[in-house]
Structures are given as structure tokens and as C-alpha cells.
Amino acid sequence: MILLQIDVGTLLIILLIIMLIATVIPNLLSGEEKEKNVRPKIFTEISCVNNDYSETREYVPGDYVGKILQDRKCPKCGSQLYIKGIYSVYPEERKKESVFT
Amino acid sequence: MIFQMPGPTATSDWATIAWIIISLFWILLLFTDILDRSRIIRYDRFVRVKLMYIEKLIKEAREDSERFLKELGVKDPKNVIDGFIGNNFVIEPVSIEPVDIIKRMSHLLRTRDSKIKAYVNSIMPDNIDNVKKTNFMVLLEINWILDFYYRYIRHLYLYSRKYKLWLYLIQLSMVLPVVIKELEAVRKAVEPFSKGVPVGDSAGPMVVSLLAPTSERILIEEETVYSKIDFEGRNLYLIKAEGPGGTVGRPGEALAKLVEELQGKVARIITVDAALKLEGERSGSVAEGVGAAIGDPGPEKIAMERVAAKYNIPLDAVIIKMSSREAITEMTKEIYEGVLKAAERVKEIIRTKVSPGSNVIVVGVGNTIGVK
């Protein structure tokens, strides 16, 4: 019971200190929200010119869309294979950006 | 509560001190500009921290670009980049007298292009292929954009401090977070352009490439090619920039030239381009409209509109939506799926609106990095 008998003055001082802390701390805590340097994984989609076969593998430097693969042939019909598309996939985290879609 | 405080004679000394402090606070807050000043200090610090962050982005982009140059065997890459970013600006043509402004603007832009090309050719070893050269031109521009924004923001900051233009400072700190997001994206563009990976903006050329993956590409304008294929009985002409280097080519002028070569006998022109989505829209969604889908300063777009109007050719636009960040970084899967959809949409337009036997032109607008 004795501990609770704080007079008005002390109470005000405590209040002042609390207010001071409450204003300063958020300022100190709100450091730079730095963006993590997330690199996407890049894939290459390979397709047959006759459109009967396709596969996806990891991107290899030198790949470009429309490149005809010289060293391979379509396992189904034996015609030329070409690179149909190159795209990247980000780790899950980044997708949270779009909440309303 | 505070105003019901008893006078100094009442409770204790602590109460007196507290009462004095609080009164002083009120006086300071109400009758001095201490509050405004403390806020300005905060804005000031905020802008300074952001400027330092941009400096960091510049440094990172710089290091990556210099590494790219070193791998190609260029000596002294630092001076190469400095030599460009310090000497690259275009003075806008007079617009108060708009007669032939497009011609004048296009002339200035071409002069600039050939200047960059000559510069890159002068510093690159002879055995480097064109793809690497065009990609490096983009890297130079990326470095220039970052450097320019840094200098401009620094200018606004120092200027507002010098003349105590606090509103400038506050406005600057309000827009900076958005500007920084854009600059972060620009910095990230170094990666795809040094590797040669398609970016979001490559969607247009990629659609064209999908329609005729293995056809011959014939040069029609500088850095611009076309292919001719037979699509279900229609003569399909496909225009895109010359890949797989990072260039946008001259799609408008190429289209005008091709239509003239065909003596205006074209049933339909379809332009395909990446477009900025609105917030909340889904990346990679495809929309169809009317007009020339191209985001150039003017010359290319007007060339398309003029030739279409001259021969009364319907001009369709198919767009693939994405954010400004996605447009300049590695093409994401969603956008790639959008590209596939857009290609189907183009085929659909041709099937339904172009009768067999007639000519139709599809123009894939955008940077053709990583797309042949």
C-alpha cells in the first residue's frame, strides 16, 4: 500500500520520462528498411519446332530466346530444338507485395 | 489535469519542478519555432540517409559494370564509365514552334545514339561481338541514370538548405521513398543486361519471336529486323529490334518502311508492347486496345500512327501489364505466361480480323535483350 502512495509531482515526472521515451524510441528503431538483395532463379524453356516436346532447365549463360540448340535433337520427332522462353522465379517472399490480386 | 495543478505552495518540491518544466514546455512549443525546427532536422537527416543509400546503389552498379568491362578486356573501366556519365545530355528541341519537331527530335536522338555507339566502339577491343557492345551501352545508361538522380537529389537538398527552403526539403523527403524504389530497380537492371537475360520489357519482341521462332531475320532499319512467314494463309510480317543484344531498335520507322514497300496493301497492323500496370492489377495480364503501343519520346510512335493513317490501316494494340520494376529486371514467370497469352491473342486477332491472302504486320516493341 505504501508503494502506491506516489504524489502528483513524481507521477508527472514519470509521465514526462515515459513520453520522452515513447517519442525517441520509434525514431531510433525505424532504421533503413533495406531491401534484401534477393536474386531470382532463372529458367530456360526448350521446345521443339514441331511443338510436340518441351522441357525446362536452368539458365546457362549464352542462352537467348530463339536460339537453336545445335547439339541436341527432339527426342520425339528428331527435329530441331529451340529456346522458347527465359524467365525468372523469385523466392516466395517477394510475392507478398501484391495483396489485392 | 495539468491545469488543475495546485500552485507552488501545495504538495511538494517535485510538483513545483514538474509544473515549471511543463509550463516551460508549453511556452517553447507555443511561442517558438522549436517544434518546426526539430522536424526539419528530422527531414534533413532522412534525406541525407537516403542520399547515402543512393550513393551505395551507384557504387554497386558501378562495380558490376566495371567487372563486366574487365571481363571483356577493357583497360581502365572506371574512366570509361566516368567519361560517359559526365558527358551525356540531350537538349530538347524548341517546342514553342512545333513545325517539324519530330524530325528535329529524331535527329537529336540519332546523333546521341551514334555518339554512344562511337564511344563504345572506341573503347572496346575489336574482337568483341555486337551483342556485348549493345548490352554495355545499356549498362552505361543505367550508370548515368543513377548518377544523374543522385546529383539532382543532392542539388535539391543542398539548395533547400542553402536558402532555407524548408518546404522543398519536406517535399523531397516525401517523394524520396518512391524515387528510391525506382532507383533500386534500375540498379537491379545491371544484372540482366550484363548477362543477356530477357527483362519484362522484352515481352513485345518475345511475342514476335514466339510467332516465328526460327525464321530468318532480315535487317530493315538500323538495329531493326523483320521476318516473313505464312500464317494460316496470311502473309505475316513480324518486326522487332535486332537481338539478342539490348536494343529497342527503330520499330516505327521500320514499320513505315515496310508498309511503303508493300505499297500500303496491309490489312492490319498489330503492335505488342509491355505496359505499366496500375497498382492492384495482376502482372502479366494481357489487354487489347487500339493505337500504337509504344513508349518512345515521339518519333517512332508518330511514324506508326502516320503510316497507319495514310493508308487507312486498322492499328491494334496488345499490351502485357507489369510494374516499372518488372519491366527492367529479369522477366518473371507471370510475365512470361502473359507473353504466351499475348501471342495467342495476336493469332486470334489475325484469324478473326484478317482474311486469308492478305498482309498483316505485327510489331514487337521493347528492348530485345536476350531475344533473337
Ligand SMILES: [Zn+2]
Ligand atoms: Zn519434336
